Amino acid sequence: MSATTSTVTATYTVTGMTCGHCVSSVTDEVTKVPGVRSVDVDLATGQVTVGADGPLDDTAVAAAVEEAGYTVTSAPKERSGSCCGTCH
Numbered sequence: 001m002s003a004t005t006s007t008v009t010a011t012y013t014v015t016g017m018t019c020g021h022c023v024s025s026v027t028d029e030v031t032k033v034p035g036v037r038s039v040d041v042d043l044a045t046g047q048v049t050v051g052a053d054g055p056l057d058d059t060a061v062a063a064a065v066e067e068a069g070y071t072v073t074s075a076p077k078e079r080s081g082s083c084c085g086t087c088h
């Protein structure tokens with residue numbers, strides 16, 4: 001039951017997360033962003049990988065992370081799927 005068929009994936013770096021509760025807070029908020037299908041948080045590195053149906057709204061994701069009480073420190077490092085590095 002782990003199959004996700006996201007068309008776009010982006011990885012954000014988030015600071016301020018220190019425990020599993022932080023992880024679930026971020027996951028909870030980012031999941032609410034329209035189009036988001038999957039949220040995968042790596043607490044050790046602060047990397048949040050977001051999978052979406054269509055083009056991801058970086059601003060909305062950053063706002064959701066801030067809503068949870070944390071900060072996105074870097075724009076997506078990786079992008080795959082239907083988006084390319086120059087189409088934003």
Ligand SMILES: [Cu+2]
Binds near residue numbers: 017018019020022
């Ligand atoms: Cu915490």
